[in-house]
Amino acid sequence: xRVEPSLPAGDPHELGATPGAGGVGFAVWAPxxxxxxxxxxxxxxxxxxxxxxxxxxxxxxxxxxxxGAEAGLIYGYRVQGRWAPQEGxxxxxxxxxxxxxxxxxxxxYEGDLSAFVGHDPADPSHPHPLDNCAVAxxxxxxxxxxxxPQVAPAVAPAARVIAEVHVKTATALHPGVPEALRGSYAGLxxxxxIAHWRGLGVTTLELLPLQQRADEARxxxxxLPNHWGYSTIGFFTAEPxxxxxxxxxxxxxxxxxxxxxxxxAGFEVVLDMVFNHxxxxxxxxxxxSFRGLANRHxxxxxxxxxxxxxxxxxxxxxxxxxxxxVLRFVIEVLRHWVEAYGVDGFRLDLATSLGREGGGExxxxxxxxxxxxxxxxxxxALWIAEPWDLGPSGYQAGAFPAGWLExxxxxxxxxxxxxxxxxxxxATRAELARRLAGSSERYGSDPRVPRSPLAGxxxxxxxxxxxxxxxxxxxxxxxxxxxxxxxxxxxxxxxxNCGVEGPSxxxxxxxxxxxxxxxxxxTLLLARGTPMLLAGxxxxxxxxxxxxxxxxxxxxxxxxxxRADQPLCAFVARLLRLRAGDPALxxxxxxxxxxxxxxxxxxxxxxxxxxxxxxxxxxDARHRALRVHLAPPEAASETVLMFNPNPDPCRFQLxxxxxxxxxxxxxxxxTPQGEAGTAPVGGRVTVPARCVQVWRAMPGG
Numbered sequence: 001x002r003v004e005p006s007l008p009a010g011d012p013h014e015l016g017a018t019p020g021a022g023g024v025g026f027a028v029w030a031p032x033x034x035x036x037x038x039x040x041x042x043x044x045x046x047x048x049x050x051x052x053x054x055x056x057x058x059x060x061x062x063x064x065x066x067x068g069a070e071a072g073l074i075y076g077y078r079v080q081g082r083w084a085p086q087e088g089x090x091x092x093x094x095x096x097x098x099x100x101x102x103x104x105x106x107x108x109y110e111g112d113l114s115a116f117v118g119h120d121p122a123d124p125s126h127p128h129p130l131d132n133c134a135v136a137x138x139x140x141x142x143x144x145x146x147x148x149p150q151v152a153p154a155v156a157p158a159a160r161v162i163a164e165v166h167v168k169t170a171t172a173l174h175p176g177v178p179e180a181l182r183g184s185y186a187g188l189x190x191x192x193x194i195a196h197w198r199g200l201g202v203t204t205l206e207l208l209p210l211q212q213r214a215d216e217a218r219x220x221x222x223x224l225p226n227h228w229g230y231s232t233i234g235f236f237t238a239e240p241x242x243x244x245x246x247x248x249x250x251x252x253x254x255x256x257x258x259x260x261x262x263x264x265a266g267f268e269v270v271l272d273m274v275f276n277h278x279x280x281x282x283x284x285x286x287x288x289s290f291r292g293l294a295n296r297h298x299x300x301x302x303x304x305x306x307x308x309x310x311x312x313x314x315x316x317x318x319x320x321x322x323x324x325x326v327l328r329f330v331i332e333v334l335r336h337w338v339e340a341y342g343v344d345g346f347r348l349d350l351a352t353s354l355g356r357e358g359g360g361e362x363x364x365x366x367x368x369x370x371x372x373x374x375x376x377x378x379x380x381a382l383w384i385a386e387p388w389d390l391g392p393s394g395y396q397a398g399a400f401p402a403g404w405l406e407x408x409x410x411x412x413x414x415x416x417x418x419x420x421x422x423x424x425x426x427a428t429r430a431e432l433a434r435r436l437a438g439s440s441e442r443y444g445s446d447p448r449v450p451r452s453p454l455a456g457x458x459x460x461x462x463x464x465x466x467x468x469x470x471x472x473x474x475x476x477x478x479x480x481x482x483x484x485x486x487x488x489x490x491x492x493x494x495x496x497n498c499g500v501e502g503p504s505x506x507x508x509x510x511x512x513x514x515x516x517x518x519x520x521x522x523t524l525l526l527a528r529g530t531p532m533l534l535a536g537x538x539x540x541x542x543x544x545x546x547x548x549x550x551x552x553x554x555x556x557x558x559x560x561x562x563r564a565d566q567p568l569c570a571f572v573a574r575l576l577r578l579r580a581g582d583p584a585l586x587x588x589x590x591x592x593x594x595x596x597x598x599x600x601x602x603x604x605x606x607x608x609x610x611x612x613x614x615x616x617x618x619x620d621a622r623h624r625a626l627r628v629h630l631a632p633p634e635a636a637s638e639t640v641l642m643f644n645p646n647p648d649p650c651r652f653q654l655x656x657x658x659x660x661x662x663x664x665x666x667x668x669x670x671t672p673q674g675e676a677g678t679a680p681v682g683g684r685v686t687v688p689a690r691c692v693q694v695w696r697a698m699p700g701g
Contacts, residue, residue, distance in 0.1 A: 004037060006055035007064025015061065015332075016101025016236075017075065017141045024069040024141055028077055028099060029325050030293045031060030032089065035080040038064060039096055039133075045074045045106035046134045048096075060294075060325070069141065074106050075099070076138040079292055083118075083127040088296030088306035090118045090287065092127035095136065098233065098289040100329060102139030104252070105212055105234045109137060109279070109288060111220030116286035137214075137233070137288055148256055148342035151263045155203045157454050158588040161525075161576060162270070162532040163202045164462055166228070167210055167242045170535050172558040184244035185210075185251070189258035194265045200538060200569065201576030204268040206347050206384070208463060210255065212237040214279035214288060222483040224551040228463055229272075230315070230349060233279040233288055235333045256341050268344040270382060271337060275330050276353035276389060281316030283308055297323050300360070310360070312353055312391030321368050322358040330354070331371050331378070338377055345382025350389040352396045362393060364401045364449070373401075384457060398442035402449050405530055408456040410442065411435040415460055415523050416471065416494035419516055419645055419690070422621065424494065429626045430618035432643065433605055436628060437591050438528030444590050452588040453528035460520050461534045466547045468520065468537035471495045472513040473502060478545030481552060489548030502545060515690040518571055518669040519645075522692040525575045526585055526641055538572040540565030567672035574674045578667055578694065584630035584639045591632075598658050600631035600638060608642075608652045608687075625650045625687075631659065637698035644687040652693075654683045660697035667694040 010025035011018070018025040026038050036057075040050040054062040076098060081091030095118065098105065114121070115132040168183040176192030187193065188207075197205065212234030215226040229239065243251040259269050278298075280291050290298040300310035300320045309317040321327045337343050348354060355366040372378045384405045387397040400406055414435045417426035434441065438453025461468050466477075475497045477489045498504075498512045517540070525531050536559040543549050549557050579585045591603040606612055608625045617623065624645050631638040638659045644650040654663050668677040670688040677685070677693060687693050 004051045004053045006053040009056040010063035010065040012058035012061040012063045023067040025065050027061050027063035029061050030079050033079045033081045036062040037078040039076045041074040045138050048133050071141050071143045073141040074138050085307040088301045090295045092118045094131045096133050097292045098137040099139040103142040103236050104140040105237050106138045106140050109214040111217040113217050118287040145340035149260050153266050153268050155268050158586045160530050161202050162204045162206050163535050164206045165535040166208045169557045174561045181244050185242050185255040185258040186244045189261035200573050206270040208272050210239050212239050219551050225553050227553040228550040230274050231279040232274045236336050259341050270345045271343050272347045274349045276350040277313035277315045277317050312389045314390045321354050347384040351385035352389040352394050362396050369401050405457050408458050411458040419519050420496040421494050428619045436527045454530050454588045456529040457532050458527050458529040459532040460524050466493050467543050469540045469542040472516045474545040477547045479548050519692050522669045525579050538569045540568050570673045583635045584632050596633040602632045604629040610653045640695040642687050642693040644691050647689050649686050649688050652685045652687050657697035663695045663697050666696050
């Protein structure tokens with residue numbers, strides 16, 4: 001190494017590049033490094049023009065102050081230290097590293113591992129001998145982002161309805177969005193999209209990852225992207241591929257404006273964040289940033305072989321939030337998205353990983369949860385967990401702290417089984433009732449952790465798996481386009497193709513599929529809990545049987561707005577209006593049989609005749625039709641839900657109404673838009689096959 005000038009000390013407490021009076025402070029955490037250099041580049045980011053030694057190290061943070069520097073400067077780091085993978089040390093000063101705190105990234109990782117693997121391919125016991133300066137990712141110094149407008153949507157927890165949305169997928173084909181904005185941040189907040197979500201009745205948009213990503217080398221070799229975005233490298237930066245490129249804007253400013261517009265329209269905006277792993281993947285993956293700075297601190301290593309990683313994410317590595325500086329990094333990323341972009345909350349991918357202690361065990365008292373509660377900004381945010389990972393005891397559904405919402409896969413499986421797989425053990429009335437009541441065995445069984453039914457995020461489909469239309473059109477996955485010989489994706493989807501695999505012009509098949517889609521949606525939106533829709537399910541979007549479309553940025557995933565099922569969309573809107581207007585359907589309290597002064601219990605369960613069910617009847621796979629009578633004390637009305645999963649019509653008996661003069665059908669999933677059915681005859685109703693009906697009695701109606 002040639003001798004480079006040294007910088008005077010900076011502020012070790014401000015990690016990243018911090019513009020200030022007279023220059024820019026730089027600080028990077030590399031606790032086991034022997035030397036660190038700040039490298040400055042030309043305007044293209046390819047030619048290294050200057051190198052400064054960071055001569056000051058405070059508790060593992062290397063820092064310096066560059067007088068005269070300002071926003072726009074492009075930089076990276078070189079870090080010298082031992083190359084000993086068997087000990088978890090992977091330093092290589094020939095490689096330029098991206099600052100983990102980069103606010104803007106210059107360049108793009110194009111999958112060329114030969115320029116990014118840390119080891120020498122000819123002799124892995126030595127570091128790579130070639131300099132990757134020209135192609136390495138660098139950071140650009142940016143001025144601190146302006147605070148977004150403080151517009152807080154007023155969404156009551158009991159009224160919350162989530163839509164899981166991909167920025168590009170949602171808008172790429174929407175005819176109402178200007179062509180130049182389709183697939184972009186600006187397109188997401190276009191008036192046409194706002195009108196759709198508002199008309200549907202959605203309150204909360206949960207956006208798939210939109211932080212800057214580095215797609216896996218394997219995918220890039222196949223000409224495919226990581227379309228879902230679960231391969232983050234720039235945790236503070238907005239993915240530039242969703243930028244419209246309009247003059248006077250940047251990816252960051254356009255995203256900030258889009259979020260502000262959505263919040264001004266009354267929507268909560270929740271970001272899906274990936275802190276369980278990074279884009280550096282496994283020991284054969286690229287060294288882009290974290291690995292070259294502090295490999296055995298940022299990541300959990302295999303204790304029996306530190307040259308390998310604990311792969312609890314299934315993506316090659318796992319961040320180690322039991323390390324205080326890594327936890328600090330995560331908290332500062334989260335604060336950044338709240339402070340600089342104004343987001344309302346976060347959905348955390350494979351969230352069990354974040355709650356693992358130093359020994360790897362999960363606990364609701366883990367440091368991560370404590371750090372959120374101790375932060376006056378973050379504790380006000382909405383927190384949603386995907387409550388599992390691939391590590392030991394990774395399934396932690398129901399174990400997150402009070403205040404957290406969790407994806408409820410038990411509800412997903414129960415609803416699918418009930419309507420599509422009658423022979424499955426989860427297809428019983430007992431299992432359906434548990435999910436309709438809010439999954440109390442999961443969220444309401446521990447008196448030490450007060451949680452309501454709203455803690456469960458109920459869903460039928462999500463980005464990972466079949467869409468709703470494909471659930472009723474395919475028995476098997478069809479993932480050949482992913483380049484893995486159809487081996488990827490779930491093989492057990494609890495789906496049913498209604499007799500024909502894939503598209504069908506048979507009117508009977510089409511009718512059955514339509515009935516089942518509406519019945520599934522009705523069951524989801526009539527259940528206690530927080531409902532989540534997969535964007536596109538409301539318009540009948542199909543992914544052609546691909547249940548793992550993570551690498552498909554094309555017509556497989558882009559929502560097919562030109563052929564949208566408008567009656568189905570109207571049905572969902574009707575359902576959500578019904579849910580919003582009836583406290584019996586969305587109240588955030590448990591059903592416990594409490595009796596009102598008029599003698600009605602808050603819930604009564606029974607068969608079609610209204611008679612109580614004994615133990616054997618609850619679990620009798622031959623008889624699965626269910627009647628639910630809801631009459632919470634706080635409601636002026638009473639509501640009866642009728643579920644007929646059978647292929648033939650079923651006769652139901654309505655009870656004598658007590659809170660109104662007569663029963664009225666307010667939803668019939670047999671009809672394309674949920675129009676009300678016929679009036680009862682002698683209190684008896686014939687519910688069509690594979691159908692949900694909702695009846696209501698209320699004063700004056």
